[in-house]
Amino acid sequence: MDGRAASPIDYIVAKGGSELPEMRRMTMGFGEAVTTCITGFAEFSGRASRSEFWWFCLFVFLMSLVAEFVGYQVFPADPAAAQMVPAILELIFLVPFLAAGARRLHDTGRSGWWLLLILTGVGTVLLVVWWVLGSQRERNIHGAPPARAGP
Numbered sequence: 001m002d003g004r005a006a007s008p009i010d011y012i013v014a015k016g017g018s019e020l021p022e023m024r025r026m027t028m029g030f031g032e033a034v035t036t037c038i039t040g041f042a043e044f045s046g047r048a049s050r051s052e053f054w055w056f057c058l059f060v061f062l063m064s065l066v067a068e069f070v071g072y073q074v075f076p077a078d079p080a081a082a083q084m085v086p087a088i089l090e091l092i093f094l095v096p097f098l099a100a101g102a103r104r105l106h107d108t109g110r111s112g113w114w115l116l117l118i119l120t121g122v123g124t125v126l127l128v129v130w131w132v133l134g135s136q137r138e139r140n141i142h143g144a145p146p147a148r149a150g151p
Helices: 007-016 020-025 030-039 049-073 079-092 094-107 112-120 123-132
Strands: none
Touching: 007 049, 020 079, 030 049, 030 094, 049 079, 049 094, 049 123, 094 123, 112 123
């Protein structure tokens, strides 16, 4: 190598693609991710893959858009009441989102307590960077790497 860190793609190419099936097991589809996060809504232990976390974030975002639309259709003359519909939905999804965020931090080798950075506003940027980072391939103090059943 030329002194730079090897990327995951370099690693897969060097292994002749033998790691590709393992990487596919670590990804989740949209429905599976939503189901996992909703059914384990208060599960702050364990690890969550990037796909699980980001699919769930997309689900919450889309549900918020739908709730906002419904709010303005149901309460067209009262914007304050219309805003209550998405606010209630976001409160419902707060604990599942925090749990998924904590599990995602665990997957990168960090404590879930780092979620408190959300309270600073600026710390949210750091959290997003950590959530985007790849998973630790090896077991860490939070458990084994996330892997779904099946091929």
